[in-house]
Amino acid sequence: xxxxxxxxxxxxxxxxxxxxxxxxxxxxxxxxxxxxxxxxxxxxxxxxxxxxxxxxxxxxxxxxxxxxxxxxxxxxxxxxxxxxxxxxxxxxxxxxxxxxxxxxxxxxxxxxxxxxxxxxxxxxxxxxxxxxxxxxxxxxxxxxxxxxxxxxxxxxxxxxxxxxxxxxxxxxxxxxxxxxxxxxxxxxxxxxxxxxxxxxxxxxxxxxxxxxxxxxxxxxxxxxxxxxxxxxxxxxxxxxxxxxxxxxxxxxxxxxxxxxxxxxxxxxxxxxxxxxxxxxxxxxxxxxxxxxxxxxxxxxxxxxxxxxxxxxxxxxxxxxxxxxxxxxxxxxxxxxxxxxxxxxxxxxxxxxxxxxxxxxxxxxxxxxxxxxxxxxxxxxxxxxxxxxxxxxxxxxxxxxxxxxxxxxxxxxxxxxxxxxxxxxxxxxxxxxxxxxxxxxxxxxxxxxxxxxxxxxxxxxxxxxxxxxxxxxxxxxxxxxxxxxxxxxxxxxxxxxxxxxxxxxxxxxxxxxxxxxxxxxxxxxxxxxxxxxxxxxxxxxxxxxxxxxxxxxxxxx
Amino acid sequence: xxxxxxxxxxxxxxxxxxxxxxxxxxxxxxxxxxxxxxxxxxxxxxxxxxxxxxxxxxxxxxxxxxxxxxxxxxxxxxxxxxxxxxxxxxxxxxxxxx
Ligand code: HEM
Ligand code: SF4
Numbered sequence: 278x279x280x281x282x283x284x285x286x287x288x289x290x291x292x293x294x295x296x297x298x299x300x301x302x303x304x305x306x307x308x309x310x311x312x313x314x315x316x317x318x319x320x321x322x323x324x325x326x327x328x329x330x331x332x333x334x335x336x337x338x339x340x341x342x343x344x345x346x347x348x349x350x351x352x353x354x355x356x357x358x359x360x361x362x363x364x365x366x367x368x369x370x371x372x373x374x375x376x377x378x379x380x381x382x383x384x385x386x387x388x389x390x391x392x393x394x395x396x397x398x399x400x401x402x403x404x405x406x407x408x409x410x411x412x413x414x415x416x417x418x419x420x421x422x423x424x425x426x427x428x429x430x431x432x433x434x435x436x437x438x439x440x441x442x443x444x445x446x447x448x449x450x451x452x453x454x455x456x457x458x459x460x461x462x463x464x465x466x467x468x469x470x471x472x473x474x475x476x477x478x479x480x481x482x483x484x485x486x487x488x489x490x491x492x493x494x495x496x497x498x499x500x501x502x503x504x505x506x507x508x509x510x511x512x513x514x515x516x517x518x519x520x521x522x523x524x525x526x527x528x529x530x531x532x533x534x535x536x537x538x539x540x541x542x543x544x545x546x547x548x549x550x551x552x553x554x555x556x557x558x559x560x561x562x563x564x565x566x567x568x569x570x571x572x573x574x575x576x577x578x579x580x581x582x583x584x585x586x587x588x589x590x591x592x593x594x595x596x597x598x599x600x601x602x603x604x605x606x607x608x609x610x611x612x613x614x615x616x617x618x619x620x621x622x623x624x625x626x627x628x629x630x631x632x633x634x635x636x637x638x639x640x641x642x643x644x645x646x647x648x649x650x651x652x653x654x655x656x657x658x659x660x661x662x663x664x665x666x667x668x669x670x671x672x673x674x675x676x677x678x679x680x681x682x683x684x685x686x687x688x689x690x691x692x693x694x695x696x697x698x699x700x701x702x703x704x705x706x707x708x709x710x711x712x713x714x715x716x717x718x719x720x721x722x723x724x725x726x727x728x729x730x731x732x733x734x735x736x737x738x739x740x741x742x743x744x745x746x747x748x749x750x751x752x753x754x755x756x757x758x759x760x761x762x763x764x765x766x767x768x769x770x771x772x773x774x775x776x777x778x779x780x781x782x783x784x785x786x787x788x789x790x791x792x793x794x795x796x797x798x799x800x801x802x803x804x805x806x807x808x809x810x811x812x813x814x815x816x817x818x819x820x821x822x823x824x825x826x827x828x829x830x831x832x833x
Numbered sequence: 834x835x836x837x838x839x840x841x842x843x844x845x846x847x848x849x850x851x852x853x854x855x856x857x858x859x860x861x862x863x864x865x866x867x868x869x870x871x872x873x874x875x876x877x878x879x880x881x882x883x884x885x886x887x888x889x890x891x892x893x894x895x896x897x898x899x900x901x902x903x904x905x906x907x908x909x910x911x912x913x914x915x916x917x918x919x920x921x922x923x924x925x926x927x928x929x930x931x
Contacts, residue, residue, distance in 0.1 A: 304848065306890030324893055326913075327920055327927045329851040357926055372926070375849050622923045693913060694921035704923045754911055 278341055278645070279424050279569045281389045288432070289386045292393060296320045297379035304376060319399075321392025322378055325697050331370045331378060332395040333385060337405035337423040337447070338366035338655075340646040345635035347388040349628035355381050360631070362616065362624045364650045364688055364739055365444070366404045367395055371695055393431065398439045400430035400511070406448040406455045407649035410572060411611050411657035413603040416466045417474060419449035421567045422503060425559065429504050436511055440518030441526035443511065444483075451768065456650060458482045458491040458770035459742060461528045462510060469497045476503060480510060480540070481532035484736035488772045489529040492537050494544065502548075505555045509547035513540065573643035575606045578662050586665040593668050595721070596679040601664075604657075610664065612642075612656040613649070614671060615678040615686065619715035623689045623707050624652030633674040637667055650739075652688055653681065683720045684728060684793060685711035688739050692732025692749060693756075699732035701749025701756040702782075706730055709786045714793070723793060725806045729764075742766035744808045745789065746773045758785040760792075762819055763811045774816060776823055788823055795822035838875040842866065842900040842907050843885045844917070845892035852927065853917040854892060855907075856885050862892060864928065866918050867906030872897070 281289070296316070303313040317323075321332040333348075340348075348368055352360045355377045356370045363369055373381060385391055394401060403423045410418040426445055430436065436443070448455040449466040457463025463479035476498040482491025498506055514528045517535065525534075532540050587594045602611040614634060616626045626634070634654055638646045641663040647655035659667065671677040680686050687710060690696065692703030707730055714720045729743030733750075740746030746761035757779040764773030780788045793807070799818055800810045811819065843856035844866075854862040855869035863869060872878040878897055885895040898914050900907040909915040920927020 304890070309889045310893040324846055324851055326917055327852050357924075371921075375851065693916055694923055699913075702922060704921075708923065751913075756912065 289391050293382045293386055300379055318396040321395035325695050328372045331373045333368050333392045334395050334402040335366045335648045336427055337420045338407050338648045341644050342635040342639040344388045345631050345646055349631035351381055351384050352628040359625050359627045362648050362652050366648045398441050400436055400443045403427050404446045406450055407647040407655050408611055411604050412450050413605045414452055415450040417449045418570055419447040421570050423447045424566045425563050439515055440520050453768040456766040459484055463491050475499050481529040483527050483529040484741045486734045488741040490770045501560055504559045505552040506548055509544045513543045513547055573658055576660055578660055580608055580661040583661040583664050596677055599679040600681045608661055610659055610661050612659050613681045614654045614676050615680050616653055617686055618675055618678045619685055619711045620708050622704050623687050630674050630676055637670055641667055682725050684714045684723050684726045688729040690731050690738035700751040701732050703730040703732040703749055710789055713786055741772045756782045776820055791822055839899050841872045841878050841897040842869040843881050844898045845895035848891055869907050871907040
């Protein structure tokens, strides 16, 4: 893992000290809220419905056990004993008190973490495939590039006041687990015809009120050009992006309004101007970063115990069927720990659970943990012979739910239970859907299905790319839920289509149940997923299930 | 035509805890909406809001929220404001636990 050098350490400590002074001045009244707000946002501190919220970056989703333990410590000491993991590989604390935040930041700095640029119109936490460095289908580990981008973008003087927030995601695998096509810049490591490795550069994707699938700006970018090329994109956007209307300020609108060709020409021109300024120092740095991400020394051990445990224990077998992913090394597996037990808040982990996961990573997982954009926690490198012991420890901590990728593995944003911008709640809807399908005992039969819920049009819960998306709205002072179908956040990204009129809070869960059980009758075989069936059949049969003729008047 | 004025309360987030507070008639910040001043006159509401906003070292983000008279005092009319009097629905945290 990357280690802070003296410069990083001094920078983060200086920011904490600065912010401590700003908080003191806010509390004694010498700073007004208008003056303080941009300062707190630069340090990840929001003011929400019931309290402040501190958003801490987990760079490219990677944590070691000491960091996870510190997150648990912070949750206990200054919050209510839990944290919320988000779709952008951050952790959010929902209950900090203003006067405690500098101490929380200091505690984060002790384990080389911070909350800088987790808000504001800056380049945000660079996210990456949560299976990076472990996945069997990977060309190269994307994290060294994500770290390079992070160092370049952190406190970059030119990019502290962009027209709007700017999000970058990187993946090194053919299967896109980082939703790169829904980011301002998406980077996919690819091999060209000559066998060289470089980046496909995607630009202008985004969700929010105007969802757009990113477009390919460059089919193949040599690796050494990564920083100057990204800098060219951001600086073209910085000049061209609209500052007159915040709903039109994201780069997706800039690309849409100016056309891809014009953006391409401008980026190429800017790239030619600045590339020589990157005199190779970045490549030296990259080599140092790469050394820090060297793969662990994998063990060679028999896996007979694992196979025997699978045969002996059906619950363990079911968990291994659902929560494991193929690892690039023989005898190893990637473990996805579900923090979505049926009925729980998606993405929340208690400090005790964080400690259990940290201990497992330290004991069995080469000290590595990941946060996935699907709001789960990953142990990327686990030898199969250790899986029975891991399963047992997870079960004892209520962390062994076998539901990865299934109907109850729901992404949900905080919604109106916490968020000041929300138009409706999302967490209770997720809890009720998961509980209902658990009662029906059909989620393994249903198979892969991604439900994603946002509490307003900002789409933090990725509803546009859910196979089933749910958007909570305020219709004349009442919560109302709109369904979209056919969204997809992988390499075949698509934006879901609206199914029809929304449903009330009482009707939305039965509607989802109808939709999903209806799909079971429509599918050609148990292998045809919900998304595949939707793509084959189109909206009509699903619409007919959602809005049976006799109910039409009521649903409207 | 201007819309008829509906009754309001002045509300904000407390500076240190960040939780919802309401302005009382005698200029206190209360954590119980029922003790808030129910404002029925538009000009008076604008004035009370300005006064509240000036108290920068006590609160953040003051605004006027719709409310109606209830048996014990003002009550929220919109579900967002109702949540602010209670706390989140997924845990017994916030005002409902106090
Ligand atoms: C609770 C406080 C939050 C606030 C105030 C907030 C605010 C926003 C806003 C205003 C947008 C729309 C940006 C635009 O369209 O230009 C947005 C988008 C987004 N946010 Fe949040 N958000 C919050 C929490 C979260 C959480 C908890 C997550 C992760 C679960 C998240 C992840 C995202 C994502 C993925 C998008 C859409 C992608 C895009 O930027 O186009 N946000 N957020
Ligand atoms: S989608 Fe809306 S309600 Fe949900 S977290 Fe984002 S801004 Fe808040």
